[in-house]
Structure formats: structure tokens, C-alpha cells
Amino acid sequence: MPPLRLGELLQKKGLAKESHIRIALAEQAITGNLIGAILVKLSFVSSKDITQTVAEQAGLSFFDISSYNIPEEVLRLVPRDLCSRLGFVPLKVEDGIITIGIGTSENMRAVDAATRITSKPPKITMVDSSAMEAALEKSYYFLENPIQEGIDKIVESVKTGELTGTKISQLTDYLVKDAIRRKCTDIHVTPTSDTVHVFYRIDGVLLQGHCLPKIVHSGIISRVKILSKLDIAEMRIPQDGSFSFNFLNMRYDMRVSTMPTIYGENLVIRILGSGGAILRLASLGFDKDDTERLRRLFLKPYGMILICGATGSCKTTTLYAALREIDLIEKNVLTVEDPVEYRLSMVKQTSVSEKAGYSFEAAGRTFMRQDPDVILLGEIRDEETATIALRASITGHLVLSTLHTNDAVSTIPRLVNFNVDRFLLSSALLCVIGQRLVRRICSGCKKEYTLKPGELESMGFTGLNDMKTTFKGEGCSDCGGTGYSGRTTIGEIFIVTQEIKELIYSGASATAMLDVAIRNGMKTMRDNGIQKAVSGITTFEEVLRVAG
Numbered sequence: 325m326p327p328l329r330l331g332e333l334l335q336k337k338g339l340a341k342e343s344h345i346r347i348a349l350a351e352q353a354i355t356g357n358l359i360g361a362i363l364v365k366l367s368f369v370s371s372k373d374i375t376q377t378v379a380e381q382a383g384l385s386f387f388d389i390s391s392y393n394i395p396e397e398v399l400r401l402v403p404r405d406l407c408s409r410l411g412f413v414p415l416k417v418e419d420g421i422i423t424i425g426i427g428t429s430e431n432m433r434a435v436d437a438a439t440r441i442t443s444k445p446p447k448i449t450m451v452d453s454s455a456m457e458a459a460l461e462k463s464y465y466f467l468e469n470p471i472q473e474g475i476d477k478i479v480e481s482v483k484t485g486e487l488t489g490t491k492i493s494q495l496t497d498y499l500v501k502d503a504i505r506r507k508c509t510d511i512h513v514t515p516t517s518d519t520v521h522v523f524y525r526i527d528g529v530l531l532q533g534h535c536l537p538k539i540v541h542s543g544i545i546s547r548v549k550i551l552s553k554l555d556i557a558e559m560r561i562p563q564d565g566s567f568s569f570n571f572l573n574m575r576y577d578m579r580v581s582t583m584p585t586i587y588g589e590n591l592v593i594r595i596l597g598s599g600g601a602i603l604r605l606a607s608l609g610f611d612k613d614d615t616e617r618l619r620r621l622f623l624k625p626y627g628m629i630l631i632c633g634a635t636g637s638c639k640t641t642t643l644y645a646a647l648r649e650i651d652l653i654e655k656n657v658l659t660v661e662d663p664v665e666y667r668l669s670m671v672k673q674t675s676v677s678e679k680a681g682y683s684f685e686a687a688g689r690t691f692m693r694q695d696p697d698v699i700l701l702g703e704i705r706d707e708e709t710a711t712i713a714l715r716a717s718i719t720g721h722l723v724l725s726t727l728h729t730n731d732a733v734s735t736i737p738r739l740v741n742f743n744v745d746r747f748l749l750s751s752a753l754l755c756v757i758g759q760r761l762v763r764r765i766c767s768g769c770k771k772e773y774t775l776k777p778g779e780l781e782s783m784g785f786t787g788l789n790d791m792k793t794t795f796k797g798e799g800c801s802d803c804g805g806t807g808y809s810g811r812t813t814i815g816e817i818f819i820v821t822q823e824i825k826e827l828i829y830s831g832a833s834a835t836a837m838l839d840v841a842i843r844n845g846m847k848t849m850r851d852n853g854i855q856k857a858v859s860g861i862t863t864f865e866e867v868l869r870v871a872g
């Protein structure tokens with residue numbers, strides 16, 4: 325496809341602007357790289373967007389492999405090196421027909437190879453070529469190195485008295501790799517009186533992963549302590565540390581915390597996300613009206629926009645989706661984060677380094693001399709950061725930041741507690757976005773479920789008496805039997821109108837502000853969750869768990 329053609333297509337779909345294409349062409353003249361690759365490098369367009377566009381043009385479907393686990397029987401059918409050499413990925417086999425994913429719209433050699441393997445022409449779909457190699461690498465690795473088998477062997481060696489230090493290191497490795505395979509965010513190693521349980525937090529919920537003999541407990545703890553440069557001998561007080569784990573060409577940052585319990589030290593390892601692709605505002609999970617509202621708010625020239633929610637509620641994901649709405653060529657965007665999670669070129673991203681004296685406050689001061697339009701301050705955590713954010717937003721800049729509060733409106737009393745001036749706050753604040761994550765029903769096993777009379781009411785959901793059926797996931801191999809796969813946001817947008825400004829200024833309670841906001845049409849996180857349960861994206865149980 326000639327370069328301009330792709331550019332035009334992306335423009336027509338509203339995925340790229342003319343100014344983006346112009347800059348990409350200017351880079352192409354220097355580097356000679358493909359226009360698509362340049363657009364991705366500059367983060368104007370994601371590799372997934374480009375593939376989808378090309379697929380549409382070629383009349384092919386698009387398949388998202390980033391969150392797909394290729395079934396073992398499919399992997400066994402096709403040799404790994406053949407996939408890499410011909411540039412395709414086997415996805416599934418149904419009635420003897422294989423579906424393959426290809427990265428470029430014409431790949432006859434892959435089609436030929438797949439036909440030879442199954443003696444039937446394959447179904448073809450397009451996959452993001454930048455995610456293809458990683459998917460192959462991971463799938464075949466776990467096919468050739470089955471984790472459970474490895475763990476079983478080590479447990480067996482305990483019984484035969486052949487446990488060694490090397491085996492303990494191996495076991496620790498297995499536990500971490502299993503966590504990565506399952507896309508989990510936290511690993512818990514929890515001792516009981518005679519066993520050790522390993523739990524994995526997946527999509528926000530803890531799931532039991534492995535049960536091990538107690539004898540391996542101290543070994544695992546010591547191994548992780550050594551990796552994190554902690555004191556092995558000290559077992560009476562909690563310790564914090566970190567280490568990085570390299571696996572399949574990816575680096576994972578791990579934050580470690582130990583805590584003494586009556587049965588020995590409890591260990592929690594948080595796997596820090598490596599960011600991944602930056603989403604579009606429209607795909608975050610806010611409904612259509614709210615997405616449009618957000619889009620308009622992020623185009624304001626100055627003021628403060630805050631995103632609140634618990635740790636791990638993807639506040640940064642929303643901030644970056646919003647940054648993509650801003651014209652990064654016309655506006656100077658500076659960020660200070662701890663650490664930088666997503667990379668977006670054209671944005672000047674900096675990372676806090678307390679050791680070197682580069683704090684949020686120091687960055688805030690420096691930024692003022694860097695001619696900014698938009699400032700992203702990773703987190704408002706105290707009086708200093710609150711003051712910096714506020715000062716920047718009343719001097720003609722758009723300030724974006726996050727805060728740990730349970731819902732949008734609680735942010736106001738929290739900021740007032742940080743001693744910020746009520747008048748300045750009421751004039752600077754544009755809106756507060758509250759968000760939490762609910763698990764999505766697994767598409768592999770989603771089934772209609774007939775409600776018992778009064779079932780929703782007994783869960784506290786009123787006004788839904790007309791609903792006779794809803795959806796649930798029955799549990800399948802795709803979702804590890806949980807019935808859920810992946811998560812989506814439920815959110816609320818608290819817009820600071822003139823009426824709310826006056827309430828902030830006069831020191832009104834959060835409840836009073838919430839009442840006014842709801843009267844003016846604000847939908848709460850819970851409302852948004854119910855809407856998602858009604859439309860079968862999530863379940864009412866999930867909404868109850870997350871939003872009460």
C-alpha cells in the first residue's frame with residue numbers, strides 16, 4: 325500500500341490528523357522508515373489501529389491477540405519456527421479448519437503452509453504484527469515448559485528428601501512466571517500451620533494458585549529477599565524492597581513487601597505494569613455522553629482536572645487516553661510521574677527521583693520555566709503537590725492529576741484538608757472523574773441467566789423489576805473457570821458548575837454537592853455499573869462487589 329494511501333485512510337477514520345501525517349512524512353524523508361511505523365513510534369496512532377485499518381481495507385477481520393491464550397492443541401499442530409519464518413500465528417481449530425492470524429494483508433506463504441498442515445484452506449484474520457512475536461514467544465515457551473509439571477516435580481523432591489537450594493530458586497521462578505502467564509498483578513505467598521498457599525490477584529480478585537509443603541516457605545522468602553536486597557536474617561519486622569525480573573525479552577518491575585505473621589513471613593509481590601498500548605478515550609468504558617463530556621473538558625485551555633480512585637484502578641490509563649485527545653503538536657505537555665508507565669512521544673515525560681532531589685514539587689517549579697500548556701502531575705499526595713497543581717491551573721495551564729479518594733465528590737473535602745484555598749479551588753477545578761474497575765463477563769462462556777423473583781432487589785438493586793434475565797459466565801478454559809475475562813471502567817464525572825463552585829466556596833458538605841450534581845444529571849459509578857450489568861458487559865454481583 326503506498327504511504328499516502330494509509331495516511332489518508334487513517335485520517336478518514338479520524339485516527340490521525342493531517343499534522344500527524346505531515347510530521348511523519350518529514351521523519352520519513354530523514355529515516356526512510358515506513359509511514360505506519362513512524363506514526364506508531366510517534367504514538368500518533370497505535371499499531372493495533374493501523375492493523376485494523378489495513379484489515380478493513382483488505383476485507384479481512386481483525387483479531388486481538390494481546391489478551392488471547394492460544395489453546396495447546398493448536399500450538400502442537402504448528403511448529404514454532406514455521407510461524408516466525410512465515411509471519412503468522414495459529415489461533416484456533418474448529419471442525420478441522422485452522423484460523424491463522426497474519427500481520428500483513430497478503431501472506432500467501434502462510435496460507436499455503438496452513439493448508440498443507442490441515443489439508444484444508446485456513447480461515448484468515450489479521451493480527452497486530454507488533455504483538456505477534458511476543459504472543460508466539462510466550463505461548464510456545466509455556467507449551468515447552470509447563471509450569472505445573474515443574475512445580476509438581478519440585479514438590480515430589482521434597483517427599484524424597486532431594487530438595488536443594490537450586491530447586492527453591494527454580495520454584496520461585498515458576499511462581500513468578502506463572503503469575504506473568506496469568507496476567508496477574510500481585511502474588512501472595514501465605515504460610516499456614518503446615519502448608520504454603522500461593523494466591524494470584526487477577527482482574528482485581530485473589531485466586532488460589534498453588535499449595536506447597538511448608539518446608540519450601542523459608543526458602544522462597546529468602547530467595548525473594550536476596551533478589552530484593554533485603555535482610556534475610558530479619559524475620560520479625562516488615563521489610564519493603566524491589567527487583568526486576570527479565571522474562572521473554574520483557575522486563576518486569578516487582579515491588580516486594582514482607583510481613584511477619586504467626587505462621588511465618590507473609591510475602592506480597594506486586595508486578596508493576598509495563599504500560600502497554602495507550603487506549604482511546606472512547607474505549608475506556610465511559611458511556612457515549614460521558615466520553616463526549618470528557619473530550620470537551622480535556623480541550624479546555626486552563627483549569628484542573630482530577631481523576632480519583634483506589635490503587636490499581638487505572639487512573640493513569642485514563643489520563644493518557646485523555647492526553648491523546650490533546651493536540652500534542654500545538655501544545656507543550658510536560659509530565660512528572662512515579663514512575664512513567666506509558667510512553668507517548670512529543671510529550672516531555674519525567675520521572676520522580678527522590679534520591680537526586682527531583683520531587684513532584686521540584687518538577688512543578690521547573691515546569692513553569694519550560695513554557696508549558698498542559699502539566700500532568702502524577703499524584704496529589706500532600707499540601708505541597710496540591711498547592712503546585714492549583715497554582716499552575718490558575719496561571720493559565722491545564723493541570724491533570726490523580727488523587728486517592730473513593731469517589732469523585734470526596735475529593736473536595738480531601739483537598740480542603742490539604743489547606744488549599746477554597747476560593748482558588750472553586751475557580752480552578754473543572755471536574756473530578758471517579759473510577760473503579762469491574763470484571764467483564766468472559767465472552768467464551770457467557771450465558772443467559774434467568775433471575776429468581778426479587779433476586780436483584782435482595783442485592784439492593786431497585787427499580788429493575790422488569791428484568792427477567794441477565795448474563796453470567798459459566799466458566800471455561802479461557803477464563804480459568806472464573807466466568808470473567810479482563811476488566812472495564814465504571815466511572816462518574818463530577819462537573820464543577822457555577823452552582824457547585826458556590827458550594828465549594830461556602831464550604832458545603834460533600835453530600836450536598838453530590839445531591840446538586842445528581843439533580844443536574846450526574847450519573848454515579850454505581851449507576852454506570854448497573855447500566856453495564858443490564859447490557860451484559862458485567863454482572864450485578866461484580867457491581868455489588870466494586871460499587872456497593
Ligand SMILES: [Zn+2]
Nearest residue numbers: 766769800803
Ligand atoms: Zn470463560
